[in-house]
Amino acid sequence: MKLHILDCGAMSCDLTWLLLKPGRTIRPRDERDRPVEWYPCTTHAVLIETGEGTLLWDTSCPCGWETRWKSTGLQEFFPYDQVSDEQYLDAQLGRLGADPASLDYVVLSHLHFDHAGNVRMFEGTGARLVCNDKEKEFAFGYAGAFDGAHLKADYEGLDFTTVSGDTEILPGVTLIEAPGHTVGTIPPGTPPWRRSAPWPSVRTPRSSSATTPPSSAPCGPRRTASTSEERPMTFAVPADPESVFTYGAPALKFGPGAAAEIGFDLAQYGVRRVLVVTDARVAATGAPARVAEQLSGYGMEARVYDGVHVEPTDESLEAAVEHARASGPWDAYVAVGGGSSIDTSKAVNLLTTNPGTLLDYVNVPVGAGLAPSRPLKPLVAVPTTTGTGSESTTICVLDVLELKVKTGISHPRLRPVLAVVDPGLTMTQPAGVTAAAGMDILCHALESYQNRR
Numbered sequence: 001m002k003l004h005i006l007d008c009g010a011m012s013c014d015l016t017w018l019l020l021k022p023g024r025t026i027r028p029r030d031e032r033d034r035p036v037e038w039y040p041c042t043t044h045a046v047l048i049e050t051g052e053g054t055l056l057w058d059t060s061c062p063c064g065w066e067t068r069w070k071s072t073g074l075q076e077f078f079p080y081d082q083v084s085d086e087q088y089l090d091a092q093l094g095r096l097g098a099d100p101a102s103l104d105y106v107v108l109s110h111l112h113f114d115h116a117g118n119v120r121m122f123e124g125t126g127a128r129l130v131c132n133d134k135e136k137e138f139a140f141g142y143a144g145a146f147d148g149a150h151l152k153a154d155y156e157g158l159d160f161t162t163v164s165g166d167t168e169i170l171p172g173v174t175l176i177e178a179p180g181h182t183v184g185t186i187p188p189g190t191p192p193w194r195r196s197a198p199w200p201s202v203r204t205p206r207s208s209s210a211t212t213p214p215s216s217a218p219c220g221p222r223r224t225a226s227t228s229e230e231r232p233m234t235f236a237v238p239a240d241p242e243s244v245f246t247y248g249a250p251a252l253k254f255g256p257g258a259a260a261e262i263g264f265d266l267a268q269y270g271v272r273r274v275l276v277v278t279d280a281r282v283a284a285t286g287a288p289a290r291v292a293e294q295l296s297g298y299g300m301e302a303r304v305y306d307g308v309h310v311e312p313t314d315e316s317l318e319a320a321v322e323h324a325r326a327s328g329p330w331d332a333y334v335a336v337g338g339g340s341s342i343d344t345s346k347a348v349n350l351l352t353t354n355p356g357t358l359l360d361y362v363n364v365p366v367g368a369g370l371a372p373s374r375p376l377k378p379l380v381a382v383p384t385t386t387g388t389g390s391e392s393t394t395i396c397v398l399d400v401l402e403l404k405v406k407t408g409i410s411h412p413r414l415r416p417v418l419a420v421v422d423p424g425l426t427m428t429q430p431a432g433v434t435a436a437a438g439m440d441i442l443c444h445a446l447e448s449y450q451n452r453r
């Protein structure tokens with residue numbers, strides 16, 4: 001089986017409205033005079049070739065977008081203007097030798113103008129057009145020529161085969177139904193911030209096969225094709241892979257001097273009282289005190305807590321939580337140190353914002369495995385060692401002394417909002433610590449490699 005990701009260029013859009021950039025949100029009042037920011041809004045299609053047939057996933061935007069979208073006004077707000085001749089869908093397919101007539105299935109995630117823009121290319125080719133039944137019901141059911149990003153001219157009159165639920169289209173290629181962002185596929189009661197999931201997704205396991213020779217398919221009048229070495233990304237799917245995964249990470253600020261900007265970064269959250277959490281040995285380097293000092297420079301009241309226990313225990317975490325409660329309330333936390341300081345900060349953040357005890361949140365069977373019911377405060381993680389990774393994870397690891405077990409708490413809300421990785425801090429650690437951190441990283445990598453199935 002072969003899977004090709006076809007880069008079809010990008011539309012441009014004003015993120016104030018689309019909020020697509022990770023971490024992006026509406027602007028505070030002191031930024032209201034900044035100019036509007038436009039970002040590329042990329043569009044892709046996916047071609048899957050199997051021994052049993054060929055499937056195209058989505059069709060991107062049409063080369064005649066400017067006139068096609070005129071009745072809707074979309075051309076003014078999402079111009080498909082960051083695209084080269086080689087990136088139009090037909091050119092990308094031609095490059096791979098996938099003539100529209102050679103495809104067996106064209107599967108539409110949904111019928112928005114940026115996904116169904118070229119589906120007419122497959123009219124009468126013998127390719128079966130597939131979409132979800134609820135999506136079709138909505139897209140064909142509304143009154144008028146367009147509704148939101150649905151544009152009837154894109155798909156009206158075409159014959160769609162509809163599917164419902166997870167559906168295997170070709171052997172090993174399954175369409176997975178998930179809540180989507182178009183009217184027909186959003187379950188009632190879904191909060192607005194959960195509506196951005198792509199719908200549905202394709203799962204593809206198993207081995208590879210060869211491609212056919214190239215041909216081309218025209219896309220109406222356009223500029224002469226230039227020669228470019230850019231090629232669509234192509235890879236063979238390994239046998240029996242884990243083909244679906246989620247990549248989650250905080251914003252990462254990296255570079256010598258990055259730790260000197262924490263005051264500025266935290267000021268963006270409008271916080272006033274900040275607890276800097278560290279252990280006694282890191283505190284002795286002076287780094288946490290310097291962080292607290294620059295926070296003061298931004299009008300924040302910052303205090304250092306240096307009682308972190310190296311390899312946190314339930315007792316040490318409870319002591320830290322107790323300290324934070326007694327000296328709080330705190331609007332934000334900054335963890336300076338190794339994994340112990342960062343994990344302790346996560347526990348402190350959790351238990352000063354949510355009800356219950358530590359064990360309520362610890363993984364089952366040791367604890368009750370509860371999810372936090374309330375949002376946590378912003379946590380900025382500043383690792384001073386290279387081996388932890390805790391600055392980017394959702395996990396807090398601890399020893400439960402009485403049971404003599406190492407366990408943890410894991411929830412996306414525990415993840416720091418910002419990781420500040422400043423080589424100026426890691427360079428100053430003793431050589432033995434650097435070597436041990438390196439061995440730790442190597443061992444974790446080997447574990448992951450060995451246990452990938």
Ligand SMILES: [Zn+2]
Nearest residue numbers: 110112149181
């Ligand atoms: Zn859409």
